[in-house]
Amino acid sequence: MGYTIEDMLVFAKDQYQMELIGGKNGWSNSISWLLMLEDVNVIKHLAGKELAVTTGIGFSTTEKLKELVQALLDGHAAGLIINVGDYIAEVPQEIIDMCDEHDLPLLTVPWDIIVAEMIKDITARVFFQGIADERIQDAFIAAIKEPDNQENYRTELLPYFDIDGTFQVALLTTDDLDAMDTVERKRLGYRMQLYLENISHNGCFFYYDSNFVLVMNDVGQKDMTEIIEGMVKRVKMRMPDVPMYVGVGSCLKDIKNLSLCYERAKAAVTMASTKKKDLMYYDEMGMYRLLFAVKDESLLKELGEEPLRVLDEYDKKHNSNYVETLEQYLKYDRSIQAVSEAMFTHRNTVIYRVNNIKKLLNLELDTPEERIPLQVAFYIRNMK
Numbered sequence: 001m002g003y004t005i006e007d008m009l010v011f012a013k014d015q016y017q018m019e020l021i022g023g024k025n026g027w028s029n030s031i032s033w034l035l036m037l038e039d040v041n042v043i044k045h046l047a048g049k050e051l052a053v054t055t056g057i058g059f060s061t062t063e064k065l066k067e068l069v070q071a072l073l074d075g076h077a078a079g080l081i082i083n084v085g086d087y088i089a090e091v092p093q094e095i096i097d098m099c100d101e102h103d104l105p106l107l108t109v110p111w112d113i114i115v116a117e118m119i120k121d122i123t124a125r126v127f128f129q130g131i132a133d134e135r136i137q138d139a140f141i142a143a144i145k146e147p148d149n150q151e152n153y154r155t156e157l158l159p160y161f162d163i164d165g166t167f168q169v170a171l172l173t174t175d176d177l178d179a180m181d182t183v184e185r186k187r188l189g190y191r192m193q194l195y196l197e198n199i200s201h202n203g204c205f206f207y208y209d210s211n212f213v214l215v216m217n218d219v220g221q222k223d224m225t226e227i228i229e230g231m232v233k234r235v236k237m238r239m240p241d242v243p244m245y246v247g248v249g250s251c252l253k254d255i256k257n258l259s260l261c262y263e264r265a266k267a268a269v270t271m272a273s274t275k276k277k278d279l280m281y282y283d284e285m286g287m288y289r290l291l292f293a294v295k296d297e298s299l300l301k302e303l304g305e306e307p308l309r310v311l312d313e314y315d316k317k318h319n320s321n322y323v324e325t326l327e328q329y330l331k332y333d334r335s336i337q338a339v340s341e342a343m344f345t346h347r348n349t350v351i352y353r354v355n356n357i358k359k360l361l362n363l364e365l366d367t368p369e370e371r372i373p374l375q376v377a378f379y380i381r382n383m384k
Contacts (some may be wrong), residue, residue, distance in 0.1 A: 001130035002193070002205075005079055005105045008122060012109075016118050018081070021091060021108030022099035029078040029105060029194055031126050034119045040068055046075035047183070048190030053119060056087035065095050073102050076191045076238075080104065085111020136160060137206040138257065140215055144208070147259040159208070161202070163255040165218040169262045170228055170248045171269040172212040189243075193262075195234040199227050211269060215258070221251065232278050245272040246279045267292035274384060282299060287379050288332030304380035307373045310360050322360070325353045327378050330371060 006027045012018035019163025020027070032049035035042075043180040052072055059065045065088070072080055080099070081180040082088055091108060099106040109118065139156035143298070146152060157163050172192055177185065185207065187252055192212055193205045204215045216224060228248060235244045249261045271288060272280035282289060305312075311322045325339065329350075332338035336354070340347045363370045 003033070003126045004028050004030050005051075005107075007129070008051075008125070009107075012118075012122070013119075016109050016113050016233060018107055018109050020107050022096035023079065023102065023104040024100070026079060026103040026105040026194075028199060031122075032190060033126065035295075036115070036119065037068075040064075040071050043068075043071040043077075045115075046072075047187045048076040049078045049194060050075070051078045051122075051380055052080045053115060055083045055085075055115065060087050062092045062094055064100065064384060065092065069095060069098050069102075069104065069106075073104060073238075074371050076187075076194055078105070078194065079228075080210060081107045081109060083111060083113065083115050084108045113267055128172075133204075140204055140206070140213075141208055141286070143255055143258040144262045145259075147256055150256060157255060157345065161217045161255070164253070166251050166253050167255060167258050167261050168216045168249060168251040169258070170214040170216070170246055171262075171265045171267040172214065172244060172246050173210065173269055174242055174244050175272060178210050191239065192231070192235070192244075195231045195238070196227060211266070213262070223382050224248075224251075228279065238280070241277045243276070244278065245269055245276075247272050248279070248281045250282055264289075271383070274382075287376075288383065291376075291379055291383060300380055303373070307377040311357065314360060322353060322357050325358050326352065326374065329354055329357075329365075330375050330378065334365065356369060356384045 004027070008031070009018060009020060009027075030049060031051045032047070033051070035050045035052050037043070037048075037052045038055050040058070043052075052068075054068070056065075056371065059068050069080065082091055084091065090108070096106060098104075109115070126183055133154055139153040142149070143157075174188070177188075180188070189205070189207055189212055196205065198202070198215065199219065202217045202219055204213075206213055216227075219227070228246060231245055232244065235242070247265050247267070249263070249265030252258075252261050266291070268280040268282040268285065270292070271285060272278070283353040285292075293301070308323055308326075311326060315322050325343070328339045328342050331351060332342065336347055336350050339345075339354075340350045343350070351375060358364060361374075365371055365374075
């Protein structure tokens, strides 16, 4: 998941006397770049994941610091380092509390630290980690595209992941993601990555085949649920105008099964997007799991259209709703009363419609053999 605040602190605690004093829950935030910042107006150009550094020359009051922190939150920054000393002798508790509330890492280094050297050092580490991340992403994509060609990915991933352990894939998308230009999509991806708390070295996040992809390795079910559902919650809170759909695949063992994890996550995110649901788990999709496994599109089209064709034609000609009535009739296990309540329709009207439906279909709908093809047709239609 890139070069994180935690990675930086491993060496910076001693080398630069760096301390994490606020926003400690953001320890897994990954850093895209370091930015020296003495003017809040520069922040409007942030792409996301930048780690801001300031001497405080332009933020010497609590109100100005609050303005800075809020602007960093709006710009989806990775964190803030304050060079305490001449301009900010001590970070106000109000600022620490604000960073704690929003999980924005707030760090300090003493005044005698040469900030330019520190920025140069950390930036180099971020850069080289970025190169390694690209190789890792390419290896994961190879595992998804060509699972049987294991020499293309196992060796590359072995130093970073437990390739014999469990893997799980979550796919994230939004409306018109493919229509975004590269910069806009990258900025959105940075934001998504910042919202994935408590996952760093056992995860990888990248864009592939019209979705953002999160690969998780050896993450327990409880932790995985907290990571994904927490991310969805933060997206809705911080980006209320951006609809986000997430699909989570099955947890499977061994890197050779990553492709299957991905395909199941793809089915789940397609269903989430179709139904306009924030989150869908493949393992909870029931009958849809089988239907999404069918790659023969013409077969699905036939199974979705043929059983209901006569009713479709009748509804179109008579402006009726026999297809909807039948769907509710099957859904409620042929209970006239339940259909009447669900459709806000008089009981006698439902009985009349059902009798006509039976005549049109030439079926009594009494046996599973008669009902299953119709139910499957509705399942298929609900996939789109």
